[in-house]
Amino acid sequence: MREALPPGSTIGILGGGQLGRMLAVAASRLGLKIHIYSDEPDPPAFAVAAARTVAGYNDADALLKFAGAVDVVTCEFENVPTAALEAAGRNAPVFPPPRAFAVAQDRLAEKDFLQELGIAVAPFAPIGSVRELQAALPGIGFPALLKTRRFGYDGKGQVMIRSQSEAEAALDSIGHVPAVLEGVVLFEREISVVAVRAQDGTLHFYDPSENVHQDGILARSRVPAPISATCVFEARKIAGKIANALSYVGVICVEMFQRMGDGSALVVNEIAPRVHNSGHWTLDACLVSQFENHIRAIAGWPLGETSRHSDAVMANIIGADADRWRDFASAEGTSLHLYGKEEARPGRKMGHFIRLYPKT
Template sequence: MTDPILPGATIGMLGGGQLGRMFALAAKAMGYRVAVLVPEHDSPTAQVADVAHEASYDDVDAVERFASDVSVVTYEFENVPSATVEAAERHAPVRPGKALLHAVQERSREKQALADLGLPVAPFAVIDSVEDLGAATDAVGFPSILKTAAWGYDGKGQRRVASVEELKAAFEELGSVRTVLEREVSFVAEASVIGARGLDGDVAVYEPFLNHHADHILDVTVVPAPLRATTIVQAEDAVRTILEG
């Protein structure tokens, strides 16, 4: 698909959280219609969407009905099942595609993808069992953060560890599932940059914004970010590298 999707068309959204709601409000202000598929009743996105499909992501028939009535499908969070995306793709293009979704659904894949692009990432090691703890400790050191490889957000599925004993206890506390041990990074602030790439390869990068958290959850975002010009350039260049990689 190379033709532009013009106002008046319907954009399909998988997921009904606050990000989806903000997306829907912006899209509607530009003249688009928005349809959402979400398992929860009365979700934030469904409250403002033109059409709401309340169904499980595993309900292939519902996903196909949803996708057959839209011009394009996107998603507002990364944990959409791959089978859901495949069902939607049979009726409408899905952007971003499956390859990117696969990478961001698992922390070790995501970090390795960034490292392969030459971008700096904190030293990390994958832990699948207690037998991996020693090698992970040697590779990463302490203090470090143990994170579940999947499904972690807003500080969930994370533990700070400063010794082998704490690491072993944290691994068991997190359910002995696949985890990523990541060297703790001392930082002054967290900044985010939004970028987009068109099917024609054109890239748009928007100005960075500064994030302040409370109890590991985003609390306040400041735009424009009060950052040095060199830091802004570095952040925007990193996003371009990802989008063009």
């Protein structure tokens, strides 16, 4: 794409979850229309889309038709099959590039990619059998995390191993699928950097957030993260290096650990080639949110301002906590964002709220 898509153009989004919903709302502010493609009959994003397609991600004909009806295609989750991206790419530009998804979908490929860039990751070993796991554990040390190579998110697809005797049961628990064994990093805090890269290579960064997880699910993010200016610089440098190496277009999030005892030493945990939960605070604390900047980037528009005008804490609303919507809506200095999901299941993200404070 060389010319910016004018207002009235249509953005195609693969995936209909809450991220697709928030992308659609951001696009509407710019006069752009959204066409959602989902394999679910009534996902949250359908409520705010101009057009919708319900079909599987293995339906090449449906994907070609969908891509032929839009001006550019993007994704709201990282596990879109590579074949689906390739099919869509025959009829429309696809951003971010498919390679970014291929790297992020496989934990082993992701770690190899990061190491090739000289970026620190936790010690790791590929695992394909009980014998390989038992052989790798002494070198990685205890405790260690066994993670599926694919389809793990929000704490799913991983198990902690604290002794050699737990190896076989750990592999049983993940179904004996290809896996990665990781050493546990001692860290002061978890942080993430949301960056946006334009088609011409321009890079903008949002402030790093400090993230707290509960049961493997992000519970809250706050900005500014209590880290030094040197650490902020290093975090942005890492995110920019990754984005440039992937010839990335759109918003990318890089999750990192700040090592215990060394304020500027960072270890990358994972890459998310999409808008991200830890960047939701940008909806209210920035002039241009991560969602709008993603739309701007893939549509060829100038990137928007990424500086924050307020400090912020974002908290996820999970499961039955959604019943407390009246409390969240009445809280002072708080904005409420609900995703339109009908069923509040345990561990399911139903919405979030953002509390703003004067910028420090």
